[in-house]
Amino acid sequence: MKEAILHLEKADIYQRDSLVLSQVNLRLNKGDFYYLIGKTGSGKSSLMKTLYGDLLLRKGKGSIVDFDLPTLKEKDIPFLRRKIGIVFQDFKLLNDRTIYDNLIFVLKATGWKDSGKMKTKIYEVLEKVGMKEKYYKKPFELSGGEQQRVAIARALLNDPELILADEPTGNLDPKTSLEVMELLNEIHQSGKTILMATHDYALIVKFKQKTIKCEGGEVFEVVQQAVI
Template identity: 50%
Template sequence: MQETQAVLQDVTFSLEKGEFAYLVGRTGAGKSSLLKTLYADLPLGGGTGTVAGYGLARLRTSEVPYLRRKLGIVFQDFQLLSDRTVAENLLFVLGATGWKGKVRKQQRVQEVLMRVGLSQVTNRLPHRLSGGEQQRVVIARALLNEPLLLLADEPTGNLDPEVADGIMQLFREINYAGTTVLMATHNFQLIKDYPHRVLTCRDGQLLDSNPAVSS
């Protein structure tokens, strides 16, 4: 039987409330695996970890949905339901996370779409939107439950530079409003233009540009 080896080992870091950090590294270095561990899509291989008040080491399957309600997750490939309008995509998530009341849910959908500058696309299907607009819908979806932590996996990877810059401005606004952001990216121009703490996956380790924070 082949022994599996962890992509990252001896990882130690913490993010403070309201902090913004980038997660960088070559393809296969462990960025996505680290994010998936934080939202409990992959098990914690050892040690301890706490996300939004939930201990990852002893997290029960039944607790995973409650952890994820405190997180916003933004994927590069959008993962929108293609046969449902923008509003229906967002209403589906609200229903799945326990929201009650038709009017209340519709109001919340309008609030998050307005926040990302898309209040006019409510009744459009995803394929009728540009890539940048689809990514803004994904960010709106991630904001529905007012997350403590926003995890973004290459959110500008498929977007041209001007659109990527607009998405980055949106992340900054969300961060300024008090949400902690951890963003995996290959876009070093964004890091240069919007400098923040950088966590680097390299050779099985996580290197921190601000080591005093992680100790």
């Protein structure tokens, strides 16, 4: 049986005191790529936040990259986030520093000490996303697509077992969305496991992967033809 990177069993997902998803059963194996779809307010973001430790899993079983979600302590969250890469819709880059310094900041925050190794790693991930030549620029000097490429590079810094992409094309035009999706596809083909929340049905049709849907307080897998 394939190794489970993410496993939820009868999990209830809360946003503050409101139950938004109940009895969630979900399993992602190593190397899987799943889309997570659903209307605004259907619970997609709450599910994502529970997976990366922003919201506590109060009821049910859940594990992600060998961390037990119901017993996750605040002090464990930085260690969890070393093993997963998170890509946000709004990039979350620090505008007052260069791309290189944005990535140095993350490496230092996740325990890297050796400056030579940090430099090598930064150039490696920037090369992977086609942004090595722009390491000295600040985020506001880049286009939205370039900023998202940097955000993906940041997610790759610690060689994560799983990438959680929360609406990564949400702020991008169709052409740029396509480029970012092609990049995520390449990263998946290199062996990474990806869970991507999205509203962009054109991408789902073009890049066919397994799809799960949040609707009516439940999460279930849908066949590709029924997605639209």
